[in-house]
Each structure stands twice: as C-alpha cells, then as structure tokens.
Amino acid sequence: MEYFKSGLKSVLGAPVEGAQPTGAETVERLVDRVQSSTLLDDRRDACRALKALSRKYRIEVGAQGMEALRQVLEMDRGDSEIVGYALDTLCNVTASEPFEEEEHPNISPSSMSTIGEQFTEIFIKQPDNVGLVLGFLEEYDFHIRWPAVRLLTSLLANKPKDIQEIILVSPMGVSKLMDLLGDTREVIRNDALLLLIQLTKGNANIQKIVAFENAFDRLFDVIAEEGYADGGIVVEDCLLLMLNLLRNNTSNQNFFKEGSYIQRLAPMFALPQDSDAEGWSPQKVSNIHCVLQVVRTLVSPGNPAQVTSSSQKTMKSCGMLEALCNILMASGVPADVLTETISAVAEVIRGSQGNQDYFASVMAPSSPPRSAIVVLLMSMVNEKQPFVLRCSVLYCFQCFLFKNEIGQSQLVQTLLPSTTEVVSLTSGQLLCGGLFSGDALSNWFSAVALSHALVENPAQKEQLLRVLLATNVGTQPVSLLHQCALLLQQCNKVQSKLGILILLSTWLSHCPVAVKQFLSIPTSIPYLTTQAASNEHDDTEEIVQGLCAFLMGLCICFNDDSVPAFSKENLKKLVENRIGLEMFLDKLCEVSKHEVYSKAVKHPQLRPRQPGELLLDHEFCKLYRALEGMIVKAVTLKPQNDLVNGSSELSLSASENGLLLQYKELIREQDRRLQELGSTVNALSEERNAARAHMEELMATVSQLRDENKLLRAQALAGLGPDGRTADSSQQRDGGDSPAHNQYNSEDALLHKLHEGARDVSSNGGLENTEALCSRLQAMSLELQQEQRLRAHEEKVTSQHDEELSQLRLQVAELRRKLSAVDERAAELNAANVELDRMRKDQEDLLELLTDQDARLNDFKERLRALGEKVDDDDDDDLEENEVNEDEDDAS
Numbered sequence: 001m002e003y004f005k006s007g008l009k010s011v012l013g014a015p016v017e018g019a020q021p022t023g024a025e026t027v028e029r030l031v032d033r034v035q036s037s038t039l040l041d042d043r044r045d046a047c048r049a050l051k052a053l054s055r056k057y058r059i060e061v062g063a064q065g066m067e068a069l070r071q072v073l074e075m076d077r078g079d080s081e082i083v084g085y086a087l088d089t090l091c092n093v094t095a096s097e098p099f100e101e102e103e104h105p106n107i108s109p110s111s112m113s114t115i116g117e118q119f120t121e122i123f124i125k126q127p128d129n130v131g132l133v134l135g136f137l138e139e140y141d142f143h144i145r146w147p148a149v150r151l152l153t154s155l156l157a158n159k160p161k162d163i164q165e166i167i168l169v170s171p172m173g174v175s176k177l178m179d180l181l182g183d184t185r186e187v188i189r190n191d192a193l194l195l196l197i198q199l200t201k202g203n204a205n206i207q208k209i210v211a212f213e214n215a216f217d218r219l220f221d222v223i224a225e226e227g228y229a230d231g232g233i234v235v236e237d238c239l240l241l242m243l244n245l246l247r248n249n250t251s252n253q254n255f256f257k258e259g260s261y262i263q264r265l266a267p268m269f270a271l272p273q274d275s276d277a278e279g280w281s282p283q284k285v286s287n288i289h290c291v292l293q294v295v296r297t298l299v300s301p302g303n304p305a306q307v308t309s310s311s312q313k314t315m316k317s318c319g320m321l322e323a324l325c326n327i328l329m330a331s332g333v334p335a336d337v338l339t340e341t342i343s344a345v346a347e348v349i350r351g352s353q354g355n356q357d358y359f360a361s362v363m364a365p366s367s368p369p370r371s372a373i374v375v376l377l378m379s380m381v382n383e384k385q386p387f388v389l390r391c392s393v394l395y396c397f398q399c400f401l402f403k404n405e406i407g408q409s410q411l412v413q414t415l416l417p418s419t420t421e422v423v424s425l426t427s428g429q430l431l432c433g434g435l436f437s438g439d440a441l442s443n444w445f446s447a448v449a450l451s452h453a454l455v456e457n458p459a460q461k462e463q464l465l466r467v468l469l470a471t472n473v474g475t476q477p478v479s480l481l482h483q484c485a486l487l488l489q490q491c492n493k494v495q496s497k498l499g500i501l502i503l504l505s506t507w508l509s510h511c512p513v514a515v516k517q518f519l520s521i522p523t524s525i526p527y528l529t530t531q532a533a534s535n536e537h538d539d540t541e542e543i544v545q546g547l548c549a550f551l552m553g554l555c556i557c558f559n560d561d562s563v564p565a566f567s568k569e570n571l572k573k574l575v576e577n578r579i580g581l582e583m584f585l586d587k588l589c590e591v592s593k594h595e596v597y598s599k600a601v602k603h604p605q606l607r608p609r610q611p612g613e614l615l616l617d618h619e620f621c622k623l624y625r626a627l628e629g630m631i632v633k634a635v636t637l638k639p640q641n642d643l644v645n646g647s648s649e650l651s652l653s654a655s656e657n658g659l660l661l662q663y664k665e666l667i668r669e670q671d672r673r674l675q676e677l678g679s680t681v682n683a684l685s686e687e688r689n690a691a692r693a694h695m696e697e698l699m700a701t702v703s704q705l706r707d708e709n710k711l712l713r714a715q716a717l718a719g720l721g722p723d724g725r726t727a728d729s730s731q732q733r734d735g736g737d738s739p740a741h742n743q744y745n746s747e748d749a750l751l752h753k754l755h756e757g758a759r760d761v762s763s764n765g766g767l768e769n770t771e772a773l774c775s776r777l778q779a780m781s782l783e784l785q786q787e788q789r790l791r792a793h794e795e796k797v798t799s800q801h802d803e804e805l806s807q808l809r810l811q812v813a814e815l816r817r818k819l820s821a822v823d824e825r826a827a828e829l830n831a832a833n834v835e836l837d838r839m840r841k842d843q844e845d846l847l848e849l850l851t852d853q854d855a856r857l858n859d860f861k862e863r864l865r866a867l868g869e870k871v872d873d874d875d876d877d878d879l880e881e882n883e884v885n886e887d888e889d890d891a892s
Contacts, residue, residue, distance in 0.1 A: 023053065023056070023060055024057070024060045024064075026053065026057075027053060027057055027060040027061050027065065028060075028064055030046045030049050030050050030065070031046075031050070031064045031065040031068045033045075033046040034046045034047060034050070034065070034068040034069075034072065035068045035071065040076065040079060040082070043072070043076065043082060044079065044081055044082045044085065047072060047085035047086055047089065048085050050069075050089050051085045051088050054088075054092035055092050055099045056099070056102060058092060058093055058095075058098075058099065058102055058115065059115060061092075061093055062093040062094075062119040062122075065089070066090075066093070066119065066122060066123065069086045070123075070129055070132075072086040073086055073129075073132045073133075073136075074132060077135075080139070080141045080144050081143065083136065083144055084141075084143035084144055084147055087133070087136070087144065087147035087150075087151055088147045090123070090151050091147055091150050091151045093116070093119050094116045094120045094154045094158060095116050095154055096154065096157045096158055097116075098115070116154070116158055117159065120154070120155050120158035120159050121158075121159065123155070124155065124162055124166065127166045130152075130155070130163065130166045130167070131166075131170055131173075133148050133152055133155075134152070134170055134173050134176055134177075137149070137177065137179070137180065138176060142185065142188070145188055146185075146188050146191065149180065149188060149191045149195055150191060152177075153191065153194060153195045153198060156195065157198060160198065160201065160202075163199075164199060164203045164206060167206070168203070168205060168206055168209075174199075174206060174209045174210060174213060177192065177195065177196060177199065178196075178210065178214070178218070180192030180195075181193070181196075181215075181218045181219075182218065189222070190234055193222075193237040193238065193241060194237065196210065196215075196241050197241050197244060200241065200244040200245060201244055204248075204249055207244065207245050207249050207252055208249070208251055208252060210245060211249075211251075211252045211255055211256075212255070215241070215245060216245075216255075216256060216259060216261050219241060219242055220264050222234065222235075222238050223235050223268075226238075228267050228268050228270070228287075229268045229269075229270070229284050229291065230284055230287075231283075231287065232283060233283060233286075235287050236283070236286050236287050236290050239287065239290035239291055239293075239294060240290060242294055243293055243294055243297060246294060246297045246298065247297050248302075250303065250304055250307055253298055253303065253307050253311070254307060257298070257310060257311055257314060262311065262315060262318060262320065263314075263318040265291060265294065265295065265320065266318055266319055266320050266323060268287070268288070269288075269320065269323035269324060269327060270323075271326060271327065271330055280332070280333070280334050285334055285336065285337055288340075288341075289336070289340055292337075292340045292341060292343075293340075295315070295320070295344050295347075295348070296343065296344050296347050298311040299311050299312055299315070299348050299350070300347060301347065301350060301604050302603070305351075308351075309351070309352065312348055312349070312350075312351075312352040312355055313352070313354070315348050316348075316352075316354060316355050320348075321345070321348055321349070321355060321358060321359075324341055324344055324345050325345065325359065325362045325372065327341045328342060328362075328372060328376075329362070329365060329372060329375075335389060339386070339392045340392075342376070342389070342392040342393060342395075342396045343392045343395060343605065345359070345396055346392070346395050346398070346399035346400075347399060349399055349400060350399035350402050350604075351399075351402050351403050353404065353406075356400055356404045356406075356407060359372065359373070359400060360373065360400070360407060360410075368424060370424065370425070373397070373400065373427055374424075374426070374430065376396060376397065377393065377397065377427050377430045377449075378425075378430060379393055380393040380397070380434070380445050380446075380449070381431075381433060381434035381437070381442045381445065381446060383439050383441070387441075387610070390445060391606060391607075391608065391614070394445050394449055395604070395605045395606070397449050397452070398448075398449070398452050398604065398619070399604070402452070403456075405457060407453075408452075408453045408454070408455075408457050408460050409459075409460060409463075411427055411431075411453045412428070412453055412460045412467075413428075414426035414427055414428030414429065415428035415429075415432065415464070415467045415480070416463065416466055416467060417466070417468065430446075431446045431449055431450050432446070433446075435450065435484075435487075435499075435500075436483075436487065440494075441495065441611050441614070443491075443493070443495065443499050443500070444495045444496065444498065444499035444614060445499075446499070447484075447499030447502060447503040448499055448502055448503070448617045448620075450503055451502055451503045451506040451507070451617070451620065452619060455506060455619055458510055458511055461507055461510075461511040461513075461514055462513055462514070464481075464507065465479060465480075465481060465513060465517055466479075467480040468480070481504075481507065481514065481518060482517075484500050484503060484504060485504070485518065485521050485523075486521075486523075487500055488501065488504070488527070489523060489527045494540045494541065494544060494615075495611075495612075495614065495615065497544050498543065498544060498547065498616070501547040501548065501550075501551060502616070502617055504518070504551055505550060505551050505554060505620065505624075506623060508551065508554045508555065508558065509554055509558065509623060509627060510558060511558065512558050512560040512562075515554070515555050515558045515559055515560070516562045516563055518555065519559070519563040519565075519566040520563060525552070525555070525566055525574070528548045528549075528551055528552045529574060529578050529579060531544065531545050531548035531549075532545055532548045532549040532552060532579050532583075532584060532587055533578060533579045533580075533583065539594070540615065542587075542590050542591075542594070543590075543591055543596065543597075543615060543616070545590075546588055546589075546591035547591065549579075549584055549587040550588060550627075550628070550631065552571070552575070553588070553627075553631030553632075553634065553635060554627070554631070555571060556568055556571045556575075556631070556634050556635060557627070559571065572634075572635060575635055581635065581636065584635065585632060585635075588628055588631065588632065591624065592624065592625065592628065596613070596615045596616050597621055600615075600616040600617060600618050600620075600621045601618065601621040601625065603618065604618045604619075605618075606618065667840070670836055670839060670840065673836070674833070674836050677829055677832060677833065677836075680829065681826065681829050684822055684825060684826065685826075688819060688823075688826075691815050691818055691819060691822075692819070694815065695812060695815045695816075695819075698815075699812065701808065702805060702808045702809075702812075705805065705808075706805075
C-alpha cells in the first residue's frame with residue numbers, strides 16, 4: 001500500500017500550501033475518516049464520497065482505501081447502506097475497463113487497462129475477502145446483493161482461475177450463487193446468469209456442482225418464462241450457461257439425459273408462424289444458434305460412444321430429430337440457422353442406424369417430391385450457394401454414410417445400370433455431375449462425398465467398378481474408375497486433383513480388383529511416377545505429389561500381380577529407379593507433416609475460412625495414417641530370396657562361395673528332414689488318438705459285459721430258494737455261495753418234498769390220492785429238469801464271459817504297450833526338433849556374419865575407390881581372402 005502511495009505522490013506531485021486540495025489528498029482524508037471516525041454516520045458519509053470519487057480517481061481510491069473498505073465490510077456489515085457504498089466502490093476500483101472520466105496523462109493506456117487486474121490481485125491475496133463478498137449474497141437487500149454480484153463478476157473477469165479456486169473451497173459458495181437464479185428481481189437474476197457463465201468456464205468441478213444444484217431445472221424455468229426461442233437475451237444467457245455445463249463434461253451430459261432434459265429442448269425448435277425470414281428476429285437467430293450448440297454438444301463425435309448413442313436415440317424418440325428436419329425443409333429459414341441446423345442433424349444421425357434410416361425417408365415439400373438428401377446434395381454442387389452451407393451439407397452427407405452400409409449400397413445402386421427407367425434425379429447422378437463439372441470446389445465436394453460410400457465397404461468398391469459412363473454420343477462407354485484417372489491427368493486445378501486422389505485412394509485400398517483395373521489404364525502409373533518425382537516446392541503441390549506417391553504405394557500393397565507389366569516387383573523397381581526410394585518416402589512424410597493434414601485429422605467436420613483451405617478430408621486422413629506405414633514397409637522391405645542370394649551379387653572368393661552353397665544345401669536338407677519328421681509326428685499322433693479311442697471303446701465293452709454277467713447271475717439266483725425264499729437268504733442260511741452248492745441244496749429240497757409226499761400217501765393208506773401224487777411228482781420232476789438246464793446255461797455263459805474278458809484284457813495291455821512306444825517316439829522327435837532349431841539358429845547367425853562381412857568388404861572397396869585406388873575383380877578377391885585370413889587369425 002505504501003508503494004502505491006509513494007507512486008501516486010511522485011506521479012501527481014506534492015501538494016502546495018494554500019492551493020486547492022488534489023484528488024489524492026481528498027481521497028486520503030476520506031480514507032482516514034473511514035478508518036478513524038467513531039460515528040457510523042461519518043463513516044457512511046466518507047464511504048459515499050469515496051464511491052463518488054472512485055470512477056475519476058480510481059487509482060487513488062484503490063491504492064489508499066482498499067484496506068479501509070475491507071474493514072467496513074467486516075466491521076459494519078450490520079448497516080446495509082455503508083456496506084452497499086463499500087461494495088460499489090470496490091466494483092469501480094476493480095473494473096476491467098477504464099472509465100471515461102479517468103484522467104492520468106502520465107499513465108499509458110495499456111497500463112490503465114491492467115489497473116483493475118492489479119487491484120483484484122491485491123484484494124484476493126486474502127481469500128477471506130472473497131468469502132466476505134459471498135456472505136453478502138445471502139442478504140436480500142437489493143443495495144447489498146446486487147453490488148456483491150457485480151463485484152464477484154468483476155473479480156472473475158480479472159482473475160478467473162484464482163476466483164474459481166477460492167469459490168470452490170468456500171463453504172456453500174456455489175450454492176449461494178445458485179440461489180440467485182430464484183431471485184424475483186430480474187436485474188439480479190440476469191447478472192447472476194452472467195456471473196455463473198464466467199464461473200463455469202473451463203472448470204469441470206464447478207460445472208458438476210452447479211449441475212447438481214438443480215441448475216438445469218432453474219434454467220429451463222427461466223427459458224419457459226421468457227418465451228423459449230422467441231425470448232430475449234436472457235434465454236441466450238441461459239443456453240450459454242447450459243452449454244458451459246455440458247461441453248466436455250461426460251458426467252453432466254449423462255445427468256442431462258437421465259433427467260429427461262433433452263425432451264425439454266424440443267419446444268425451442270418450433271417454427272414461426274410467418275413463412276418468410278421476417279419471423280426470425282436477430283435475437284431468435286442467436287437463441288436458435290445456442291440451442292443447436294447444446295444439441296451438438298450432447299451428440300458430439302468427441303464424446304464417449306455410449307453417451308452419444310443414447311442421446312441420439314432420445315432425440316429421435318422425443319421428436320427433436322423430426323423438428324430439426326422440419327427446419328431443414330422449411331422455407332424462409334436464415335442461411336446461418338440453416339447451416340447450423342444441417343450440422344446438428346449430421347451429428348444426431350452419425351453412426352445411428354435408426355436415425356440414418358429416418359433421415360433417408362424425409363421428403364422435401366417440392367414438386368416433384370424429392371428426398372431431403374437429394375435436395376441437400378443439389379445445394380452442395382451448386383456454385384451459387386454459400387460456401388459454409390455447402391461444407392455443412394458435405395458433413396451431413398458424410399455422417400449419413402458413416403457406418404451405414406445400407407446407405408452406401410443405395411448410393412452406389414443409383415449409379416449402376418438399371419433395367420427400369422429412372423425418372424427422378426438421384427444422389428449418384430448429382431455426385432457424378434459435380435465430379436465432372438468445371439467448378440473445382442464441386443469436384444472436391446463430389447469426390448469426397450462419393451469416397452465415403454466406399455469407406456470400410458469392400459463390396460461397394462467392387463460394385464462401383466461396374467459403373468459405366470458415356471463420355472460422348474456414339475462413343476464406347478468407359479468405367480467410372482477410368483474416367484476418374486483420365487480426369488486426374490487432364491485437370492490443372494489443385495483442389496480437383498486432391499479430391500480425385502482422395503476418391504481413388506479410398507477406392508483402391510484393400511481392393512485388388514480395383515488396383516488391377518487401375519493398372520490396366522496405360523497412362524495411370526506413368527502419371528503418378530512423374531508427379532511423385534517432381535521437385536516443385538509449392539505447399540499444395542507437395543500434397544498432390546505426396547498423394548500420388550500414396551496412390552502408387554497402394555498399387556504395390558494391394559497388387560495381386562495380375563497385370564504383369566506392373567507387378568509388385570516391377571513397381572518397386574520403378575520407384576527405386578525413376579523416383580528414388582528416399583524421395584518417395586519424403587513425399588509420403590510431407591503429407592502427414594502438413595498443417596492441412598493436422599487440422600483435418602482432428603475432427604470429422606472441416607471448418608475452413610475460405611474455399612482454398614479445403615484440401616483434405618478427415619476420413620481420408622485416418623486412412624492415410626493407417627496405411628502409410630504399410631506402404632513404407634512394402635516399398636523398403638526386400639524379398640526373402642534377395643536376402644539369401646544377395647551375397648551372389650557381391651564379389652566373394654571361390655572358397656567362401658563354396659562354403660555358402662554348402663550351408664544352403666545343408667539348410668535345405670534340414671528343412672526337408674524337418675518336414676518329414678513333422679509329417680511322421682502327425683501320423684503317429686493320429687494313430688495314438690485312434691488307439692486311445694479304440695481302447696476306450698473296449699473298456700466300455702468290458703464294463704458292459706461285466707454288468708450283463710452280474711445281471712444274469714442275479715436273475716439265476718433269484719428263484720432258487722425253497723418256499724419262495726431268495727437265493728441270498730438260502731446262502732445266508734446254509735453258508736454256501738457257489739452255484740454248485742446252490743444246485744445241490746435245490747435238489748435236496750426237491751427230494752425232501754418227494755419223501756414227504758410218499759409219507760403222506762403211506763400215512764393216509766388210501767389209493768384215492770394216487771393220481772394227485774403222480775401229478776405232483778411229475779411237476780416236481782419238470783421243475784428239477786428246468787433248474788438243471790438253467791444251471792447249465794449259466795455255467796456256459798459265465799465261461800464265455802470269462803474268456804472274452806481275458807481277451808479284452810490282453811488287448812488293453814497290448815494297446816498300452818503301443819501307446820508307451822508312441823510316447824517314447826514322440827519324445828525322441830521333440831528332442832530332434834530342438835536340435836534342429838538350434839542348428840538352424842546357428843546357421844542363421846552364420847549367414848548374418850557372412851552378410852556383415854560382405855558389407856564390410858563393399859565398404860572397404862568403396863573407400864579404396866574414393867581414395868583413388870583402382871579395384872578390379874582380382875583385387876577384390878585378394879582383399880576378401882585377406883579379410884578372411886584376418887578373421888581366422890583373430891578367432892584363433
């Protein structure tokens with residue numbers, strides 16, 4: 001503070017006795033009264049005077065009275081009038097713009113503009129000062145709340161980051177600001193909106209707090225109260241605050257969607273009753289611009305895919321997409337609103353199949369009826385339409401085709417030959433017309449739009465090869481690819497060339513059939529070679545040369561060698577001999593280093609300021625980035641046989657050549673042996689698997705036979721017990737468990753029955769029971785015979801099962817022996833494979849050493865030639881033999 005006082009005295013001069021007091025002296029006396037007066041009225045009067053002087057003598061008041069004003073806010077907060085004076089004075093002192101009545105001839109205007117920032121820095125050095133001002137927001141008195149809002153706005157304008165951090169850590173700081181939106185006094189509410197707009201810029205934490213303080217509900221209430229899009233600037237402020245809360249804030253975007261706030265945006269797009277442009281006031285245009293920005297923020301391609309997708313579905317279900325399409329097709333819509341609406345529709349449908357299908361079905365109210373897509377494309381290829389509008393139409397068409405295979409197929413179908421006569425104008429016809437028109441910008445728009453029908457869709461690339469064009473009456477039709485290649489060679493406009501190169505590059509990538517057809521055009525490769533070998537240094541020409549090199553690289557990467565004159569190897573030799581490998585790679589790298597490429601790859605929508613800046617497309621830049629490395633590798637990588645046979649091109653000695661040939665033959669022999677061993681291993685593995693399956697089948701058969709044997713025994717034993725008892729009870733009683741013992745027990749029981757029957761006859765002494773006895777004896781005899789036959793059959797079955805079981809056990813043992821032999825053989829083969837791998841690695845190391853040696857020999861020869869020595873073949877052989885001898889000596 002003393003620094004400011006001394007500075008003011010030096011600038012304004014010292015007071016003279018008897019003269020009128022200067023402004024600095026007056027301010028000093030008033031500040032002294034504020035600090036030293038015991039009466040509140042005196043302090044209040046002094047504060048009122050300081051407020052009046054703060055506009056003209058802002059520097060003096062701020063330098064001398066900052067501390068006194070802070071004390072007033074802290075000590076006299078019970079008096080609303082003096083607090084209001086102090087807040088108003090601080091507002092004037094910290095204002096970001098100088099006042100008209102300020103006069104300081106010794107201070108430059110640039111210094112005057114930073115005075116408010118310097119005083120703000122002094123005021124917030126004590127963060128409690130900001131807390132004091134936040135506390136006054138709770139006061140309902142207009143003379144306190146309103147200047148407090150204005151002071152915070154001024155502080156935010158000067159030091160936004162610092163004030164944001166202070167408010168963020170202040171208890172209930174954001175909540176106090178949000179309560180201002182409910183103030184019934186519009187001036188406070190409106191200034192609070194401006195304050196919150198400043199506060200929420202670039203601070204995600206504050207944005208989240210404000211959103212969860214019920215900000216969206218309050219903002220929509222204000223918008224509805226003001227009349228939606230027909231409202232005044234307050235609606236625009238509400239939308240700007242909403243935009244701050246949603247932009248780059250995924251949490252708030254989810255909250256906005258889940259809170260059903262998207263549906264509350266729909267009334268903003270109600271069309272005016274007047275069909276002409278008079279129904280669109282300047283303020284309404286601004287409001288519509290802001291709400292379209294809110295919509296685009298929710299469905300921006302930069303958002304997480306899940307957030308964008310769910311917002312797109314909600315916008316279709318609530319009717320917002322339909323309302324936006326109605327604005328597109330309405331008459332009298334201002335050009336800037338139409339442009340922004342087209343971009344908004346583009347992002348609402350981008351990548352959403354349902355929304356894309358709906359957009360394809362939208363019809364324009366024209367005669368004859370045409371689809372909205374055709375109407376938009378007519379605007380895009382029309383030279384008279386505004387440039388920005390044409391760019392937005394291209395973006396919309398690109399978003400319509402993005403991941404939309406149905407839309408891509410429908411576009412290509414409009415170009416294919418058809419048996420039915422096409423009456424209406426189609427999108428394919430419009431694009432072809434723009435592609436071959438005389439307007440370079442239309443050429444670029446049409447070529448890029450057509451290329452998006454081929455992105456990640458190999459089927460449509462092949463379908464588009466069937467498109468034929470009749471260039472002149474009576475001439476043979478040529479393919480679209482052929483015509484594009486000819487147009488590339490004939491046109492002299494850079495923008496047209498770039499558009500056709502983008503289309504051809506997208507077409508030929510990952511499509512060998514298209515590459516074959518392109519290579520069949522005699523002049524295509526010579527033209528690309530000439531362009532890639534050119535040395536022009538114009539910025540745009542360098543991009544053309546780089547794309548020509550890129551297109552030539554695609555012809556190498558996706559070449560199936562079906563055109564012998566331009567096979568992969570021939571094209572690589574052409575690059576090395578005619579262009580130079582280093583220059584070819586430089587041309588490729590120049591494209592990705594260009595500023596135009598950097599701008600295009602950042603965002604799907606291009607935002608050029610003038611037509612000359614429209615050179616590259618976003619999707620093409622993504623393709624270029626993905627395939628550039630593949631092309632570099634394909635051009636620079638030597639074939640494997642060149643690596644092996646490369647030593648034959650070097651001048652090796654006879655012994656080294658013989659040794660190299662021996663190692664080659666050894667490698668071939670080992671490869672052959674390895675293949676034989678591999679086939680043997682495969683055959684043994686199949687045999688082993690078959691043996692295992694057979695063994696498992698036999699084991700299942702054995703188990704089944706055992707189960708049948710047990711069942712037969714159980715059935716045989718079930719009916720042998722006397723008096724209806726089972727065989728188990730008989731065995732338990734008699735202590736026997738063998739079949740013979742059971743058989744003897746059964747026969748004894750039958751004989752016992754016979755004796756008992758004879759005794760009964762004897763005891764009765766009559767012959768009347770003779771017939772009954774005979775029948776009983778015959779029945780018992782039959783029962784005995786059946787039992788004997790059953791026992792014999794059981795013994796026969798048991799012996800057969802035992803023989804089969806023993807045979808199966810022998811077979812299982814033999815299979816296990818074979819399996820063990822196969823396992824041993826497999827172990828031996830694995831060991832042999834390991835040994836072969838080791839030998840192969842040794843041979844590869846030896847070949848690398850030989851290659852290094854050849855390189856060293858060539859280096860030595862080049863050095864000798866550079867020193868002026870003449871090196872012929874004999875000298876080469878001697879040098880090589882000496883080098884070999886030196887290596888052998890070093891090794892020994």
